Amino acid sequence: MLELIKKYINREKAPEMLRWPVIYTLGQAMVRSNLLRFPYRATALMVEYGLEETKKVYNRRLPFVWTSAFFPTELLHALGIPIFSPEVAAALAASFGFQEHFLKEAESRWWGRDNCSFHRCAIGGLFSRYYPLPSAFCASSHLCEGAVLMFSSLARVYNRPFLLLDVPVEQDDDSLSYVTGQLWQIISSLEEITGISFQHEKLQEAVANAEGTRRVLQKINELRLHPYSPFTAKEAFNFLYLNFTGLGSRAMLRVYETLAKELEERIRENNTFKKPPRFKLLWLHLPPFYRNNILEYLEEKGARVVFEEFNHVYWGAMDASRPLESIAGRMLSHFSYGHISRRIEIIKELAAKYDVDGVIHFSHWGCRQSCGSLRIIRDSLQKEGLPFLVLDGDCVDNRNYAPGQVQTRIDGFLEMLG
């Protein structure tokens, strides 16, 4: 089936098919009728939601936006504007094995292989008309500079508005009011672009959803402390789709509530791993999304990734009565932004909390923010006696992935832990 679709992907007509609502309706029906099987009910709910959102962004009549990975999606959920996340779309393309076509398309248009492949893939997807052209490109400046440059460039190429949220490094009152002010401006720009009018209650609702989600996420993270926790890193990485697109939506809250309940049930019923791993590991940054067996291989060798940096709930309580300040506060509090000591402190905190034996950093080719301070991270972890492995690779472009070499490094690392 996948091979058939892959064959189609090179054809001129294929991008058109993505616009057929029936595809998504069919997909949703398959999910609902259990024709497609998922490890959790929450996963099925997430897929259903994902299909609904995708249907909207491919519907030519509705306005929608591209958002960069760390843009505050609460604003868009408040306005009811569908979101297309190019990074998520790239990860999805890679997981289906379609990325190469898009990457080559981007490269042939002078987007060099030095750029992050999440972005190259997204650019190729847009150029080849597989990814939908939005009403506006919305990026935030924190963490990912690549997105800002790509979005602004695409906005110029396609003559669409580019909305930038500039997030300062300092976490003080001035920054808070600076970001809050910009959020207001972005809202009014979005009103103008889409013709949708802003309602304060909807924004409050979105922030209340985000706060509810934050609490459930914290609960899930606590459940993962269980020595036999059934929730694998692979599943956790799949749910990241929501973290990048869903915060502020009722759907994300519902998915995570369901997940928390299921995890509780499984733990209660001993439907968990039967024994604890030999080594517990913390994963930094993202994993590769194309077909690979890193996580399975670790498991096979008795090592389990028990937590991922990306699932850390870094922001504090959000107050629906002060919605924009709460969102601004969330933006400013990202632990990977600003002085590297912030990220290091969180890594140490997570390593201690999940009682890990070692830390793996997957260094994604072209991602400056995550790979920039590896030496400092390693030195700090070593002071704590925490072994640290850097795996060089690429999350989307499998041409930058050497399985044999990755395996040797993992083996060497596990031998070192043993």
Add this chain to the structure above:
Amino acid sequence: MLVAGIDIGSLSTEVVILEKGKILAEIIISTGANSKVAAEKAMQMALEKSGLARDKLQYIIATGYGRVSAPFAHEKVTEITCHGRGAFYLDASVRTVIDIGGQDSKVIRLNSRGKVVDFVMNEKCAAGTGRFLEVMAHALEIDLPEMSRLAPLAKKGVTISSMCTVFAESEVISLIAEGCPREEIVKGIIASVVERTVSMANRVGLDGTVMMTGGVAKNAAVVKALQENLGLKIKVPQEPQVVGALGAALLAEEGLGKRGG
């Protein structure tokens, strides 16, 4: 207690047979295109040399990038652990091991008990590896010992600016065409490998006695350049190429000891 270690690298394959910590036989052959064939052949040669039948070997550990190509091995251990173990056995004051392998170069740090506590490997390309040296030697139409002989004759050495093996090769070819003396090019090539190794060594941090293992350690010019760059003395064992296989054999023996074999 009879055990063996086999190190199947991309360029060469080595076997060491041990009896109660004493080396009975060591073999080095080139791997060639088929690592499985090389593994079998090297093991056979080592058995012949030691006058042993295969079933006398109680435990065999395979290491090196081709470690999966030795179906007769009881266990597979990475070259990181094996080089560390072998080097520590040869000199217990060793805390840092530098191994420039065929396609993987590494710097390994050991603690006072000889256990690996950290390591760094080259990124996924041939720059700074034995393969790089080999390709360049080929472009110069000389062999590796000749490289070692030529390097001290150079005055300044040229700069090879490309990290990529393919580009560096064409750079070397252009230098030859420009009439640049071979020894100057050789010095440049060695400097390029050394630069990569030094940056790895700095990443992992140098400590205690530094030992260099692997086939490239036989290249005196590389060792000399490394010593100058790192500003310290590097110890090279008598037969650096078999240290990985020796480490594998030692681990086989220790494992057997633990298991009471």
